[in-house]
Amino acid sequence: MLGRLYMIIPVTFSTRVSSSQWKAYTDPEGLNLQSPSIFISSPASASVGCYKFQLSVFTKDGQQKCAFGKFILLCNPWCNEDAVYIPFEDQREEYVQNDSGLLFMGTAANLVSRPWSFDQYEPGILETCLNVLQASPQHQSNSKVDYLSRNNPVYISRIVSAMINCEDDRGVLKGNWSGNFKEGVTPSMWTGSGEILRQWAQSGFSPVKYGQCWVFAAVMCTVMRVLGIPCRVVTNFNSAHDTNGNLVIEEYYSETGLKLNNSKDSIWNFHLWVECWMTRPDLGSGMDGWQVLDPTPQERSAGVFCCGPAPVKAVRDRRIDLLYDIPFVYAEVNAAVQTIIVSQGRVHSLSKDTERVGSLICTKAVGFPRLQNITGDYKCIKSPTSTLSSRSSTISEDSTIRRASSSKGVLVFLTLKKTPIAGEPIRFTVKVMNKHHVTKMMKVHLNAQAKEYHHTLSNTFWEDHGVIQLAPMEVKVLHQQILPAQYQGMVGENLVNLAVVLVDMASQEHALASKEFNITNPQLTIQIADEDSIVPDKEQMATVAFTNPFSQPVSGVLTVAGAGLIQGKVHFRMLPLHPGKRVERRITFTPSMVGTKMLQASLSLAENNSSIRGFKMFFVNRA
Template sequence: MEDLSIQHVNLEKSENLERHRTEGFSSSNVLVVRRGAPFKISLQMKGRPFDPNTDSMRIKVMLGRLYVTIPVTFSQKVSPSHWKAFMDPEGLNLQNPSVFISSPASASVGCYKFQMCVFTQDGQQKCAFGRFILLCNPWCPDDAVYIPFEDQREEYVQNDSGLLFMGTPLNLVSRPWSFDLYEPGVLETCLNLLQVSPQHQNNQRLDYLNRNNPVYISRVVSAMINCEDDRGVLKGNWSGDFKQGVNPSTWTGSGEILKQWAQSGYSPVKYGQCWVFAAVMCTVMRVLGIPCRVVTNFNSAHDTNSNLVIEEFYSETGQKLKFSKDSIWNFHIWVECWMTRRDLESGMDGWQVLDPTPQERSGGVFCCGPAPVKAIKDRRIDLLYDVPFVYAEVNAAVHKIIMSQGRVLSLSKDTERVGSLICTKAIGFPRLHNITGNYKSTQSQTLKSRSSTVSEDSTSRRADTSKGLQVSLTLDKAPIAGEPVCFTVKVMNMQKASKMMKVHLNAQVKEYNHRPGEDLKTFWETHGVIQLAPMEVKVLNQQIPPAKYRDVFGDNMINLAAVLQDMGSQEHILASEEFNIASPQLTIQVADEDALVPNKEQTATVSFTNPFSHPVNGVLTVAGAGLIQGKVHFRMLPLFPGRRVEQRITLIPNMMGTKMLQASLSLTNISSTIRGFKMVFVKKA
């Protein structure tokens, strides 16, 4: 009889992918499994059958130059801390035996090679080779990224689409984003990101050893998403000039960014801003098996001198000035990853803040975190990593100062504005989940307009007028494109004497991340005089007509300020509010939602009604991972006010599960993009 040899190794992909919840990665030509759980390999023997009494089998598993040799036994007892290989004695086919390989729950993430060797009694050795990709395992209780509920794992590990929240707390914008976890090439690019990192290039052995730890992996990824210190994925640009690349607002998913980065030989993709950095990082972390969600902090402070105070300066007519080095972003977006913090004291496990947007260096490179959310809430600024920086982002106080010719006229303080709302997408639903309470112990969850009173310690305080006046500024409703912006200024004379007041109202356009040293453009203002009787309350109703904000409409923010000056005492008082103008929505309808199954053609319709008082035209782009191959573009002819346009789209789903169909209309005669999305469920055929 011909002697024993291994003719073929079957990686049993379909069975292993289902068992390891990696079915989405079926397009990869490498088996994808999760650590801490066994996977099955079947052997087809040539010649005589395998004889357990005289033959033995060993598996050599290799990650770079690191390797471990594992004897194949008949004991099915696996260890969470050691590699193990075994044959199941029940139903064992010795001509085609199956071997199960189990990795430790703390094995390093990466692309492994293995060598399967059979040794016969006469000393002959027969070998076969294979490869597999090993990811973290949030389903395994012994893994540092274990997250305990199935709906959390579906949302934070497997979900390939989501919502990014932008705008302002009073006028939220839900921007759809495709994480593209399962698009061809994305898995390989996420693994290559680790290989391209400076940590790997400088010391491959140490990098491979450290990849067992999600704290280490997350810091490497946070640094590699931006390109400030390495061959990272994205180049940031907040200049407004995007001619050398892509306007960050036009990206709709992570897949095209990661593919472009890989295809360019790992040259940075131009350009990103905070939500792009965070969304791409979320893709990488979910692909690697680390639970991740995108988080928005509204009114996020960048405290340059770490004094927990942000200073904002205004002129005596309400124009915001460029004196401060501090800044407040109307919204800033980062990610949270779920992990056990074995490097810290107990109680710091769970969600950790990671921020790939390059702002400040951490350990010498532009990355941020992982900072335990619990440490931020408890003000444990002594703990790793970057807790003081994130604490300031959600807790700094705002000092609003009115200046004239280098002299302070008024100072008021606001302790509620920064971090007024911190949120993420809800589990299983396309809506907001408020997580402010995770970060802040005492937090008013009601979003209200802020009134300003001359403070007790104001540098302009006069004993008899320090409590003489109160003013508030309130938007009547959330502003909508094509409609007037209606707001109310309420002025209260708190004294038993008449007052003559100068009133200055000023609206300036700004980007969401207004940078220190940058002038804001005033596009609307009005000035007047009012008289207040003793103890009188006067309400001023104001409107900004659509024609005034037409050229500043879009992703911009508006800073609205009211400054009142007591003509008798020369006292000044300020109230301000920042807001965005909600865009109209695209409507998406699917002809027969209940009939969505893989590989069967279906039709969707995208429609838009022009709410503006002038014609618009532009380019419609439709995308949907798992529903449409790539992106489809349509040019829209001029659409007159009040008219409606429809565009039919062909869908051919290629995988099951919940999918997002998204559309964006880039208007050419207004600097604005109109968006819409629809969640659909693709059933088993």
């Protein structure tokens, strides 16, 4: 019985099961009349849900005896007739069984690997994930149709995509990009899905405050893995939100290099969604495989804030005639960027950049704590390169050349000398080339703004202005730096938008180069005493360490967690730690099961409202 739906299955002595219908049998060879075993097998297309069953036994004289029970039926990626069958064991281990992972953030040139605990084996999480389906408007309005539709992972995934956000229903998470999180938890403070799903269930399905894209994606990944649907979290760097559908994102700058909030379109430095693995009989076999699903509420799909499943193959081939939401996802990875300078009421347009959006699309590699570049699955890459670093530098250099070349003879290039690190000066060069055969007097405007990954810009925190003279065909290199004291408020989740504008004082022609980057935070280090002999149910020791790289003392709270390793979280208060000093904390943990596990730690700094993180992945062996 599934809700009010039921089926009567006679128990036979035939042990041959069917993949297309329910079957119940008892083994005549090993039949124990005092304690018989009854086996029930489900068809590969059975609906997901919590089933009740009633076993009735009739005696020859007509007496009836009954037993009652229940079981939970999930999708089965190990069954080759199931719509979510994924053929490799290491992929099933990664995309279904793994209860921890990495979310990639920051920028394509300076990735941040954020640990996340999916928590699918934690107490109560299975039941809560089933309640995501039960609380949906589709189930509430017509439970019979909902139950019958749950044999289709396409249907299930659309329900979950809508239910992770709460815009149209009693969904799990409330989104907030305002910067004011007083009524809830700052999105960057979450470390796993379990606490969010538990809070949602315990509150009677009131939305948990607050989420942003990586939180929505990670929680959806948990729910899908619990339901047996292979799922992975994907990051799209420089993700376009094309509101008018013209595949062009306009970005505006002032004459002094200030980036302006003039456009309804936007580019997020990174955006996270999920991919789920399934067949698409509704579209044809060519569209089977990974499907994009995005639970972050951005655009409505069939009147509801959800997105997908959009076949990755359809996005790559621009099959915008197919279901679901392919045009929106296509724009997220393919839109062009047009940069415009607004000066004294005049518009100076600088040529389009077709490489920046979707510059890197990646997910966690199977079995290893590193990224897998899947950009080529989404788009045709004109000049594929073998490494992330070369690809990133090629993109940024190409973009700069294209943007600069529109200034009719004066080129400007903006280059970071090295990856910016918290506590060190940000050093960069401005290279100016005069391709004219006449001397040029140029105004030089430099501007640095803090920005959040989702396009919100703050005021200028550093600027520099001057005038340079360029002889015919001369090349000048200006060396600049931003000191730690000038950017210290930026350390944390923020990024920096750095721009240089050149203005020809004679012709009033403009040239612009810009770069967005994140500042690398220090990391916590985690060491395990005897890493090669970790087995279930045996207490282990780990050491979490932090060295203060900042120029001032820092203090805060250290939190250590690990699904299947530690019950709940362990907290330590850290007293003020002076610059250059190191602190260590020892913790114990006891693994509960075999497999890849992750210990993660975060240090919330009181001084600048940011978090420093660290993680350690290891394998728990059989005893």
